[in-house]
Amino acid sequence: MKKILNDKPNIRKIYNKILDLKVKDISIFKSCKNNSLLDYILICTANSKEHIKYIKYNFFNKSYIKNINFFINEDNLYEWIIIDLININIHIMQKHIRNYYLIDNLYRENYEIKYNI
Numbered sequence: 001m002k003k004i005l006n007d008k009p010n011i012r013k014i015y016n017k018i019l020d021l022k023v024k025d026i027s028i029f030k031s032c033k034n035n036s037l038l039d040y041i042l043i044c045t046a047n048s049k050e051h052i053k054y055i056k057y058n059f060f061n062k063s064y065i066k067n068i069n070f071f072i073n074e075d076n077l078y079e080w081i082i083i084d085l086i087n088i089n090i091h092i093m094q095k096h097i098r099n100y101y102l103i104d105n106l107y108r109e110n111y112e113i114k115y116n117i
Contacts, residue, residue, distance in 0.1 A: 011040045014088055018044055021055050023092065027104050029111030039087040040114075041107050045095050049078035055092055059083055 011028070018026065023044035031039055046052045056072060072083050079097045083090040091103060098104075 011042075011088060014040075014042065014085070014090065017058075018042065018090070021058060022047075022051075023055070025098075028114040029107045030114045032110060032112050036110070038089055041089045041091070041111060043091045043093070043098070043104055043107075045098055046092050048094065052078040052081055052092055052094070056081055056083075 015026070015028065023046055025045040027043045029041040029043075046055060059072070072081055078094075080091065080093040083092070093101075093103070
């Protein structure tokens with residue numbers, strides 16, 4: 001898989017797209033290290049499994065992201081999906097899953113919290 005720097009997705013565009021999809025409780029973490037594999041991690045909460053399916057559909061079929069390799073890791077219950085945009089990971093979870101795993105705490109050690117994009 002080629003990584004073309006000019007084709008990296010922009011965190012501001014991703015954030016705006018996520019806002020359009022009506023997610024809640026958005027957390028954005030920016031890498032504190034220059035050698036990090038990821039520039040950003042975005043974590044958000046979806047209302048239901050149908051909401052998560054809708055978000056997945058929008059990323060795949062609305063051609064929002066062009067000429068960028070991306071992958072979706074999902075469970076069969078649609079409780080949590082991860083969209084990997086090479087330099088940005090997006091975690092979309094149902095509230096009970098986010099509360100159970102406390103994934104935000106995992107990233108606080110190596111990433112700084114970003115409130116302004």
